[in-house]
Ligand SMILES: Nc1ncnc2c1ncn2[C@@H]1O[C@H](COP(=O)(O)OP(=O)(O)OP(=O)(O)O)[C@@H](O)[C@H]1O
């Protein structure tokens with residue numbers, strides 16, 4: 001049994017996530033966690049809402065409530081959406097909790113003691129009318145690169161470049177719209193990333209087990225050269241900046257920058273998890289001096305988060321000179337795109353998790369998003385693609401197989417797994433196929449190649465239909481009931497296998513199938529070393545029911561209706 005620690009990029013608190021967010025972080029992490037649990041590993045999958053920063057403050061003020069209230073509400077909405085999608089977090093925490101504040105302050109203290117944090121005076125945008133500095137998104141203006149007129153202080157939504165608020169042309173306050181702006185000096189804490197350049201590069205050089213996308217992004221940043229970064233902001237909402245346990249002089253109105261505290265929440269969320277239960281120990285997952293050296297740590301995220309996880313957060317971790325666990329495998333994703341453009345939370349473009357569940361059960365979306373995971377490149381979401389994946393893979397291939405064989409057992413074999421007959425050529429063929437394909441499927445999962453894992457799962461389901469075409473129990477039944485019984489028996493064992501194989505990607509469906517044929521919990525596992533045994537696992541005489549219809553087909557009128565409702569279309 002291995003110990004596997006899994007985290008997915010923390011969903012930001014400003015509103016329910018879209019299907020792109022889901023597909024690029026939480027969903028594949030969930031599939032991987034489920035796979036590892038089915039293999040019998042000891043899995044801890046933690047996630048949390050990322051609650052600090054200017055977008056949360058701005059959204060709360062737009063809603064006319066306090067940031068705390070806003071985050072309380074939004075956290076609950078995201079928790080419920082995750083539950084609706086069957087995301088099997090062991091813990092879904094919050095970066096605004098005490099544990100994260102303490103740990104963030106601890107890291108800052110260590111970094112400063114190790115000469116990696118210093119106070120520096122820098123130029124900041126100050127709004128005279130608002131009486132405050134305007135960090136990040138509190139200031140908007142014209143992008144110095146592309147002349148887009150509504151660029152935000154931290155990033156231009158048009159050309160995608162990262163910006164410094166003082167670079168904006170004709171800046172104005174996002175709070176009041178005031179153009180009465182001055183550039184003033186203010187003191188901030190800077191993280192001296194440049195000093196850590198060699199350490200980080202040496203670590204990335206050794207990270208041969210990382211999938212390609214993550215490594216290439218890490219090298220891009222390393223090649224450009226690490227720059228020292230301000231890790232505090234002029235805000236009230238966030239982790240307070242302390243010195244010797246008291247507010248740091250000059251920093252009373254400042255907090256840590258959200259990107260400094262957010263990844264620390266991976267650890268803090270594990271503390272939240274530990275404190276919420278008996279006999280749970282967070283240190284054995286995170287401290288290599290306390291048992292975490294046998295933990296394999298896997299992170300999931302979209303490509304824009306990679307730099308923070310391969311460079312900035314490791315600077316914090318290594319810079320502390322304490323024995324923290326670092327990531328072993330980092331799985332990054334490209335974008336799921338929405339009709340040639342981007343899914344966007346701020347512009348409400350695309351389909352959001354709560355809306356999706358209002359249309360169809362979670363497994364439909366899970367299957368499509370994993371089968372089309374944006375792994376090698378960006379992957380477009382299209383209603384037609386969704387329709388065809390559901391109708392052909394789920395309804396025709398899996399649904400039909402399960403339906404045909406279970407109904408036939410009920411109608412011709414009194415709803416019990418039949419005895420009689422002997423296995424022959426067709427069964428030998430079937431066994432051969434599975435002996436080749438099951439190890440391939442396992443290796444796709446191990447390598448976190450989710451598209452390929454879905455394709456191979458589908459291919460194995462299709463082998464079942466091919467087997468029935470060869471074995472033809474319905475034809476044989478007329479002349480030789482025993483010969484028909486062989487096909488039904490193997491078919492039912494395949495139903496059980498297919499239900500188990502469904503569990504990582506479409507867990508509700510897998511459960512429905514396994515419940516209908518009465519597979520006990522302890523037999524729902526990914527143990528396929530002995531394929532002959534897998535194909536004869538079910539006891540003769542066991543009662544079998546047909547599950548209710550597993551999937552309803554998506555009709556063209558649905559596609560039209562949703563295209564109308566959500567935009568999309570050509
Ligand atoms: N279209 C997308 N396809 C795949 N992954 C995405 C997509 N958009 C965001 N992600 C990833 O989703 C995760 C959670 O993102 P987060 O909550 O920070 O929202 P975001 O990146 O600000 O998205 P948006 O800008 O659309 O609100 C991150 O790992 C991010 O990289």
Ligand SMILES: [Zn+2]
Pocket residue numbers: 143144145146147148151156157158159160161
């Ligand atoms: Zn721009």
